[in-house]
Each structure stands twice: as structure tokens, then as C-alpha cells.
Amino acid sequence: MxxxxxxxxxxxxxxxxxxxKEALRKNWYKFSRNKLSVVGLVIVLAxxxxxxxxxxxxxxxxxxxxxxxxxxxxLAPSLTYLLGTDNIGRDILSRIFFAFRGALYMAVxxxxxxxxxxxxxxLLAGYFKGTWIDTIIMRTTDIFxxxxxxxxxxxxxxxxKPNLTNAMIAVTVMWWPWYTRLVYGMAxxxxxxxxxxxxxxxxxxxxxxxxxxxxxxxxxxxxxxxxLDVGWVILLGAALSFVGLGEQxxxxxxxxxxxxxxxxxxxxxxxxxxxxxxxxxxxxxxNLLGDGxxxxxxxxxxxxx
Amino acid sequence: xxxxxxxxxxxxxxxxxxxxxxKQVFVKAVDGVNLTxxxxxxxxxxxxxxxxxxTLAYAVMGMYKPTGGRIIxxxxxxxxxxxxxxxxxxxxxxxxxxxxxSSLNPSQNIKQILxxxxxxxxxxxxxxxDKKIIDLLQTVELSPNYMYKSPATMGGGERQMVSIARALAxxxxxxxxxxxxxxxxxxxxxxxxxxxxxxxxxxxxxxxFITHDLSxxxxxxxxxxxxxxxxxxxxxxxxxxxxxxxxxYTRMLLSxxxxxxxxxxxxxxxxxxxxxxxxxxVDVPPGCSFHLRCPxxxxxxxxxxxxxxxxxxxxxxxxxxxxxx
Amino acid sequence: xxxxxxxxxxxxxxYRTYGGYAKVLDGVNLFVHKGExxxxxxxxxxxxxxxxxxxxRILPESQVHTPRGQILYHxxxxxxxxxxxxxxxxxxxxxxxxxxxxxxxxPVFTVGTQITDVIKYSGLSKQEKQKDNIxxxxxxxxxxxYIADPERIMNSYPNQLSGGMKQRxxxxxxxxxxxxxxxxxxxxxxxxxxxxxxxHKLLRGLVEKKGMxxxxxxxxxxxxxxxxxxxxxxYAGNIVxxxxxxxLFRKPRHPYTLGLLESVPKLTGGGMxxxxxxxxxxxxxxxxxxxxxxxxxxxxxRCQEEKPNLADLGDGHQVACxxx
Numbered sequence: 001m002x003x004x005x006x007x008x009x010x011x012x013x014x015x016x017x018x019x020x021k022e023a024l025r026k027n028w029y030k031f032s033r034n035k036l037s038v039v040g041l042v043i044v045l046a047x048x049x050x051x052x053x054x055x056x057x058x059x060x061x062x063x064x065x066x067x068x069x070x071x072x073x074x075l076a077p078s079l080t081y082l083l084g085t086d087n088i089g090r091d092i093l094s095r096i097f098f099a100f101r102g103a104l105y106m107a108v109x110x111x112x113x114x115x116x117x118x119x120x121x122x123l124l125a126g127y128f129k130g131t132w133i134d135t136i137i138m139r140t141t142d143i144f145x146x147x148x149x150x151x152x153x154x155x156x157x158x159x160x161k162p163n164l165t166n167a168m169i170a171v172t173v174m175w176w177p178w179y180t181r182l183v184y185g186m187a188x189x190x191x192x193x194x195x196x197x198x199x200x201x202x203x204x205x206x207x208x209x210x211x212x213x214x215x216x217x218x219x220x221x222x223x224x225x226x227x228l229d230v231g232w233v234i235l236l237g238a239a240l241s242f243v244g245l246g247e248q249x250x251x252x253x254x255x256x257x258x259x260x261x262x263x264x265x266x267x268x269x270x271x272x273x274x275x276x277x278x279x280x281x282x283x284x285x286x287n288l289l290g291d292g293x294x295x296x297x298x299x300x301x302x303x304x305x
Numbered sequence: 306x307x308x309x310x311x312x313x314x315x316x317x318x319x320x321x322x323x324x325x326x327x328k329q330v331f332v333k334a335v336d337g338v339n340l341t342x343x344x345x346x347x348x349x350x351x352x353x354x355x356x357x358x359x360t361l362a363y364a365v366m367g368m369y370k371p372t373g374g375r376i377i378x379x380x381x382x383x384x385x386x387x388x389x390x391x392x393x394x395x396x397x398x399x400x401x402x403x404x405x406x407s408s409l410n411p412s413q414n415i416k417q418i419l420x421x422x423x424x425x426x427x428x429x430x431x432x433x434x435d436k437k438i439i440d441l442l443q444t445v446e447l448s449p450n451y452m453y454k455s456p457a458t459m460g461g462g463e464r465q466m467v468s469i470a471r472a473l474a475x476x477x478x479x480x481x482x483x484x485x486x487x488x489x490x491x492x493x494x495x496x497x498x499x500x501x502x503x504x505x506x507x508x509x510x511x512x513x514f515i516t517h518d519l520s521x522x523x524x525x526x527x528x529x530x531x532x533x534x535x536x537x538x539x540x541x542x543x544x545x546x547x548x549x550x551x552x553x554y555t556r557m558l559l560s561x562x563x564x565x566x567x568x569x570x571x572x573x574x575x576x577x578x579x580x581x582x583x584x585x586x587v588d589v590p591p592g593c594s595f596h597l598r599c600p601x602x603x604x605x606x607x608x609x610x611x612x613x614x615x616x617x618x619x620x621x622x623x624x625x626x627x628x629x630x
Numbered sequence: 631x632x633x634x635x636x637x638x639x640x641x642x643x644x645y646r647t648y649g650g651y652a653k654v655l656d657g658v659n660l661f662v663h664k665g666e667x668x669x670x671x672x673x674x675x676x677x678x679x680x681x682x683x684x685x686x687r688i689l690p691e692s693q694v695h696t697p698r699g700q701i702l703y704h705x706x707x708x709x710x711x712x713x714x715x716x717x718x719x720x721x722x723x724x725x726x727x728x729x730x731x732x733x734x735x736x737p738v739f740t741v742g743t744q745i746t747d748v749i750k751y752s753g754l755s756k757q758e759k760q761k762d763n764i765x766x767x768x769x770x771x772x773x774x775x776y777i778a779d780p781e782r783i784m785n786s787y788p789n790q791l792s793g794g795m796k797q798r799x800x801x802x803x804x805x806x807x808x809x810x811x812x813x814x815x816x817x818x819x820x821x822x823x824x825x826x827x828x829x830h831k832l833l834r835g836l837v838e839k840k841g842m843x844x845x846x847x848x849x850x851x852x853x854x855x856x857x858x859x860x861x862x863x864x865y866a867g868n869i870v871x872x873x874x875x876x877x878l879f880r881k882p883r884h885p886y887t888l889g890l891l892e893s894v895p896k897l898t899g900g901g902m903x904x905x906x907x908x909x910x911x912x913x914x915x916x917x918x919x920x921x922x923x924x925x926x927x928x929x930x931x932r933c934q935e936e937k938p939n940l941a942d943l944g945d946g947h948q949v950a951c952x953x954x
Contacts, residue, residue: 012450013452014453019453026648029648193407195407195408195410197368197402198400198402198408198471199421200387201366201367201387201398202395202399202421202425203392203395203396203425203426204425212417213410216412217410217411217412219412353822353823353824353825460675460909460910461674463909490673490674490849491849491890491894491905492673492889492890492893492906493905493909494895495893495903495904495906496904496905496906498902499902499904499905502902518895519897520895520896520897521895523895523896523898523899524896524900524901524902525902544899547897547899557824558823558824559897560827561823561824561827562823562897563827563830563852563853563855563856564852564897565851565852565879565891565894565896566879566898569897569898572897573897579824579825579827579828582792582794582824582825583822
């Protein structure tokens with residue numbers, strides 16, 4: 001008896017929704033294998049929720065503005081003021097919650113602008129490696145990378161009016177070249193892959209090759225870097241606001257809070273320590289999330305023995 | 306004699322390698338190859354790594370512009386790079402690459418991979434794109450279930466079948482097979498080769514089969530050509546070629562093949578022992594490029610490069626030993 | 631017959647992956663006697679490399695689970711060894727040659743450094759490890775693999791050498807100190823046919839000269855035929871047939887061996903065989919019974935339920951199939 005002669009295919013093409021669910025399940029498995037990634041995700045989600053709903057979750061929403069209450073100034077952490085109050089009586093916890101808004105806003109805007117710019121330039125330069133396109137893009141990138149980032153941001157913020165928008169412009173200007181470099185490196189090696197050659201020999205357009213063949217294979221490091229960068233942008237924003245070039249008072253910003261509090265160290269330690277911890281936690285959260293995304297998008301996990 | 310579909314005339318492709326001293330140094334990857342491939346043929350082009358066989362294939366595909374010589378395809382000179390080739394020429398000339406891992410985009414599914422040629426060449430209307438893709442999958446004996454699979458979840462054999470389906474999607478008349486099965490197991494190789502031969506019959510294709518595997522060519526090629534350091538050193542009809550291998554390099558190759566039966570062992574040239582390695586193509590030895598490894602070399606071989614002669618009817622060899630006769 | 635040097639008994643090795651355990655090895659039995667050359671033949675993904683890597687315990691331990699089995703080296707189970715005993719086996723008993731010579735050599739150290747390191751960490755005595763002696767041993771090993779001018783080779787970096795040369799260096803590293811058993815994992819596969827032939831002949835000659843045992847892992851029946859005395863044919867984590875090399879090619883019995891032999895393109899011509907239907911199973915959900923039954927042209931109902939054991943046909947020829 002021969003049980004292997006069935007030639008007719010039993011057609012069983014999974015529907016779009018089952019394919020989607022399966023992909024989701026698999027990605028979650030790869031992401032969550034490292035428990036720290038899940039911790040990162042929880043931190044990031046918590047920060048986002050708190051920032052978005054700050055007016056509702058902050059115990060004293062009014063304290064985010066120009067609020068003064070000398071009666072309750074300089075209070076150490078207690079049940080009423082979980083993280084204490086500052087020198088003019090504002091609740092530190094509420095101010096941190098509101099400061100998250102500016103920090104995330106800045107990170108999102110900086111990345112929304114610098115990421116596409118950097119990625120597209122990197123793709124072009126990498127695919128046309130050795131041509132004038134490559135030369136112009138990459139030399140320009142080199143110029144931007146040659147300037148120390150914080151100094152450039154300081155210079156721009158100083159020339160323009162010091163506020164959140166200008167701080168963002170400053171950070172954006174120095175952020176895109178990193179994506180260009182990252183994608184450039186990947187695109188130069190990917191363009192030699194046979195699947196790119198095959199598409200060229202079929203006659204596919206340059207647009208197709210750049211965005212359908214090459215770009216999808218760069219996404220893993222791009223997303224990983226993006227998650228890490230959110231943390232870095234927030235840190236840089238904090239540094240700028242620490243020196244007074246970011247969000248202006250009375251709107252709270254993390255760097256500015258650390259800076260203000262440092263004058264009252266060590267007596268009012270909570271004024272400095274808690275905003276600093278907030279910065280650390282955000283950055284840690286995004287870093288862990290970045291690691292998780294990298295694990296999730298890593299290919300070639302299924303080697304057969 | 307059938308009609309030639311592809312003719313390579315004194316085809317050359319050099320690569321510039323910079324070297325200190327201000328002198329330009331070239332790698333002569335393909336150095337004056339003449340080859341005619343007839344309609345409906347399976348031409349086996351055999352050589353070791355560094356022999357220039359892949360460079361030759363890539364030049365034919367337009368991935369490299371030839372340094373010299375001409376490529377004539379269907380009586381039309383196509384010695385230009387692929388960027389300058391017409392869409393209809395690209396449709397007519399396709400290639401299957403060696404590495405099934407790298408020739409399929411890992412971030413696409415099979416449907417996305419196979420729809421590209423159909424879309425680029427306007428071969429399917431929106432509505433029946435899916436049906437076309439299922440047809441393509443079935444020509445390479447894959448089930449429609451593969452539509453949404455990703456290449457990473459498939460075995461090497463299946464991936465190579467998808468590569469073949471992609472190459473055949475544009476309905477070409479000439480296909481280059483660049484070691485399509487050398488990364489695969491023999492049981493899968495046998496299946497793929499059988500499928501390729503069936504498709505060749507059904508679609509009246511012409512194959513240029515690039516490989517290092519002489520035993521494979523024994524079974525499927527109509528003619529075989531051997532390349533060594535950028536030049537063809539022997540070429541003949543398959544039966545003739547294996548009955549009477551002439552070039553010392555061919556004999557060395559044949560004697561090195563591991564075989565599985567006594568009958569095959571008897572066919573191997575017994576006295577030849579493999580020695581030396583293929584020299585770097587940057588400094589090709591003077592005279593006959595094979596003389597360093599040749600067991601039958603004479604004084605002449607170190608000085609003069611032999612020319613291709615027809616030693617027997619349809620059997621060409623580039624060796625001084627046969628020129629004397 | 632004396633006791634085997636290496637005796638693998640009922641070895642099961644699983645990998646942890648997404649979706650559970652990949653049950654790769656499913657009861658492998660294999661032994662090697664002193665001075666014997668044994669071939670382990672099978673297609674990609676059949677578990678031959680996994681088997682041999684478990685012998686040296688160089689699989690990623692966090693991903694590997696060994697539910698059953700023993701690997702006896704001179705009667706001592708390698709799987710139970712502590713790090714010191716294991717180190718002893720690795721540096722003084724068993725050495726391994728890998729498929730990719732380019733990946734096996736570190737590109738930033740000279741060949742000389744890498745060979746002398748092998749000697750430094752070997753089980754040789756202090757006196758033997760004197761500087762001059764180390765260098766002499768290294769030079770001697772290089773000349774043993776027929777490379778002219780060992781002095782120059784000692785000072786070159788791997789990328790200055792051709793693929794064939796690199797593999798010769800790997801062989802030199804494997805034999806530079808006395809070993810009993812050499813495991814060669816497809817040593818010629820990445821090389822050209824003529825170079826492969828040279829490397830194989832060299833390897834066989836050295837093993838015979840030094841009286842070592844050899845396990846040759848290969849996907850090529852032809853290579854196994856020319857290199858070994860006895861051949862194990864492996865399919866999907868099982869040994870399906872064992873025989874003396876001559877017997878295996880004269881009267882192969884297992885349907886898989888037959889299919890494999892037929893699939894090899896022959897120099898005698900005669901066209902291509904059909905190949906073997908289907909492909910190697912998914913190790914997460916391997917087929918029950920005989921793992922080959924979904925691809926087997928002679929499968930019967932029993933093959934789906936029961937796993938065949940190796941049955942002796944005399945003269946050491948064993949086959950795991952109900953139909954034989």
C-alpha cells in the first residue's frame with residue numbers, strides 16, 4: 001500500500017485575520033521571552049498614560065501652572081504629598097506627571113521629523129553608493145556628525161528664543177544624521193543581496209527597490225534605535241531645560257525641576273532626587289523596550305538542528 | 306543544426322583592483338569567451354570558484370557591462386548593462402540564483418515576491434492576481450498554501466522552487482541557472498532538476514546551466530563547457546565529452562569527483578592526481594594558465610597560451626597537446 | 631572486539647524554540663572503535679551535526695535539553711562530566727574540524743598564534759610546553775598537512791590563505807597534539823572539487839598514519855564511500871541503516887538509503903532519479919512511528935504507529951525498517 005500518492009493539494013490558505021493573529025502571537029512570544037522587555041513596556045505605557053491623562057491622574061493638577069502656596073512649601077514626602085512639595089508649595093508628583101507631557105511631546109516630534117528624513121537620505125545614499133548622490137548626502141551627514149551634539153543644540157537654542165519648540169528644532173537638526181548613517185550601512189550591504197538584483201533584473205522601479213525591497217529589511221534596527229532614542233531625546237531635552245533652554249517656567253520640565261531643586265540640596269533632597277529618578281525610569285523603560293523590539297524583530301531564530 | 310539563441314563573441318569582463326605603485330591591475334574574470342547556445346539546449350558551464358563562470362552569467366544578464374566582446378541574443382546586440390536594457394528584453398531573459406536564502410526577500414511573503422514580475426510586466430489584472438500566483442506556484446509543484454508563507458519558514462528546496470517560479474513568471478525564453486541546486490540535498494536536487502527539465506520541455510526554454518558538478522551535467526546537459534581562470538578550456542557534446550575528456554584539467558576534475566559505484570569509478574581517469582589550487586586571477590600564470598597544475602606540461606606551455614582547436618568533430622579543446630597532432 | 635572509544639547510546643537531544651521543543655535527535659546509537667573510520671551520512675537538518683556537537687558539548691546549553699541517552703567516552707559519560715573532565719576530553723581526546731574553515735579561524739590572530747594556543751591548552755607536560763618545543767610542534771603539524779614554507783604560514787593571517795589552505799590549517803590544529811578521535815564535520819563541502827579531493831586524501835592519510843579514529847560527517851554518500859570503513863545513515867534524528875562501506879553501496883536496504891543513492895547524479899549518465907517525495911519533518915511535531923513514513927514509498931500502516939528498531943542482517947549490517 002502506498003500512502004504517499006496524494007497529489008491534489010488540500011488548499012488551506014489562512015485568512016487575513018488568522019495570519020495577523022498568528023504574527024501577533026509569535027511577536028509577543030519573542031518580545032516577552034526576556035522579562036525585562038515586558039518591564040520596559042509596562043514603564044513606557046505607564047508614562048504615556050500618565051502624560052496623556054495628567055490632568056486626571058495628578059493629585060494636584062493646578063500645581064502644574066503658576067501656583068504658589070507658601071503654607072505647604074518645602075514639605076518632605078508624606079501621604080498628602082507623596083513626593084513632597086517644592087520651595088513654593090507645589091506638589092512634585094503632579095509636576096513630574098505634567099513634565100512627562102513635554103518630554104514625550106518633544107521625543108515624538110523630534111523622531112517624527114528626523115526619522116523619515118534620515119532614513120530616506122540613508123536609503124538613497126546607500127543604494128546609489130559611489131555616485132554623486134552618495135557623496136553629497138554622506139558628506140553633509142559627516143559635517144553634522146562632526147559637531148558635538150549638545151553644543152550645537154545649545155547654540156541653536158541660544159540664537160533662537162529659548163522655548164520647547166526651539167529646543168526641539170535644535171535636537172532634530174542633530175538627530176537625523178544618525179539614522180542616515182544607520183540606514184546607509186544597511187542599504188549598502190542589502191543592495192548586493194540577490195533579491196535586490198532579482199528585482200532589478202525583473203525591471204522593478206527604483207522606488208520599488210528602495211521602499212519595498214530594501215527598507216523593510218532595515219526596519220528592525222530602525223525601530224530598535226527609535227525606542228532607545230526616545231530615551232536619549234528626553235535626556236537631551238532634560239539637559240537643555242536644565243541649563244534653561246527648554247520649557248520655560250512655570251510649565252514643568254524634568255531638567256528644569258532637577259536644576260531648581262539642586263539649589264536646595266541636600267535639605268530639600270526630594271526636589272532633585274524624584275525628578276532625576278523620573279528621568280532615569282523613563283530612559284530605562286525605553287531602553288528595555290528597545291531591547292525587546294530588537295529581540296522581536298530578530299530573524300533566523302528557527303535553525304534546525 | 307538548431308538555431309543559435311545566444312552567442313558570446315570574445316566576451317571579456319575585467320575588474321579593476323587598485324594596487325600601489327600607480328599601475329592599474331585588473332582581474333580578468335572573463336577573458337575572451339566564445340560560446341554559442343542553441344535554441345532549446347541545456348548548456349552546462351562548469352568551473353570551480355574563481356573560474357569566472359558566474360561573472361559570465363552576470364554579464365549576460367547585464368549585471369556587469371562587458372569590458373570587451375559582444376553578447377548577441379536573438380540576433381540583437383545586448384552588450385549593455387541592465388539599466389540600459391528594454392523591459393521586453395528583461396522579460397525574455399531571466400536568472401535563478403544559487404543561494405535560495407538570499408534571493409528571496411526575507412521581509413516579504415511568497416505572494417509579494419511572485420506578484421512583482423506580474424505587476425512590472427502587466428501580466429495580470431488586479432482581479433486575477435491571486436489566481437495567477439496560484440498558477441505559478443502549481444507550475445513549480447507547490448501548494449497554494451504557500452501564498453502567505455515567509456521564505457524564512459520554508460526549506461531550501463521550497464525557496465528555490467519559488468525562485469524558479471519568479472524567474473518563469475515573465476515567460477522568458479532564455480534562463481540562466483546559476484548553481485540552482487548546489488546548496489541543496491541530493492534528494493531535493495533531483496526533484497528540482499526534474500521539474501526544471503519538465504518546464505523546459507513544456508515552455509520550450511533554453512538553459513545556461515552554471516555549476517561545479519560534472520556528474521549532474523552528465524545527466525542533463527546537451528553540451529558541456531569547462532572554464533578555468535576566465536577561459537573556456539574544453540567544450541563538447543555531453544556524451545562525447547565524458548567518453549573522451551581531453552583537457553588535463555577536465556581529467557583532474559573528473560578524477561576528483563566522489564562517486565558511489567564501481568561502474569562510475571571505472572570512468573574516472575585513474576592516473577591523474579589533483580594538485581595545487583586555482584591561482585589568484587590577479588596574477589594569472591604566463592602561457593597556459595593551467596600549466597602550474599598540469600601533469601602533462603611541456604616547455605611550450607609555460608610560454609605560449611594555447612588557442613581553441615576542434616580536436617574532434619564538435620569537440621573543442623584549448624591545449625598544446627592536441628595542437629601538435 | 632575491544633571496547634569502543636566512543637559509544638553513543640539512545641541519545642535524545644531537543645532544542646527549546648518558539649512553539650515548544652524541537653525533538654531533533656530521537657535515539658541515536660553510534661560507536662567507534664580504535665583506528666576505525668566511521669561515516670555519518672544524512673541530509674541537511676537530519677541531526678548529524680547536533681549529534682557530533684553533543685559529543686564535545688558545544689551546543690548552546692541553555693537551549694538544549696537532553697532527556698535521555700549517554701555518550702560514553704572510554705566508558706565515562708560525557709553528558710555527566712564536570713568542566714574539568716570535559717576540558718580533558720576536549721584538549722586531549724577528541725578534536726573537531728568544522729565545515730567553514732574561514733569561520734573556524736580567528737581573523738585577527740596569526741595562524742602561528744592559533745596553533746600554538748592549541749598546544750598551550752593541551753594536556754602536555756610543562757617541559758613539553760617549552761617555547762621552542764611548542765614552535766617545533768606547530769611547524770611540524772603544518773608540514774604534515776603538506777604546506778610548504780611553514781615559517782611563512784605561521785606568520786600569516788587566515789585571510790591571506792586560500793580556502794583549501796585554511797582547511798589544512800584546521801586539520802593541523804586538530805592533529806597538533808595527540809588525539810584519539812577526530813570528528814570532521816563536512817571538511818570539504820565548502821571547497822572546490824579538486825581541493826576537496828586533496829583535503830580528503832590528506833585527512834585519511836593522517837588518520838591512518840597516526841592510528842586515530844575518525845568520524846566523518848557528510849551529506850555526500852560518495853565522500854563517505856571513499857573515506858570510511860563503516861557508514862551510519864541518518865534520517866530525522868534516527869540512524870536508519872548501518873553497514874560496512876562496501877556493503878552499503880552493494881546492497882543498500884533502507885528505503886531512505888535507496889532513495890538517497892538513486893538521487894545522486896551518476897557519472898555513468900542515465901538521467902535523473904525522481905528524488906524523495908516530501909521533505910524532512912518539522913521537529914516540533916515529528917511524525918509518529920517511523921519518522922520516514924510520510925516520505926516512504928513502501929510505508930505500511932504499521933510504520934505510522936510503531937518505531938522500527940535497528941535489526942541485524944549479519945556482518946554488522948543493521949536496518950531500521952519493517953519492510954526489510
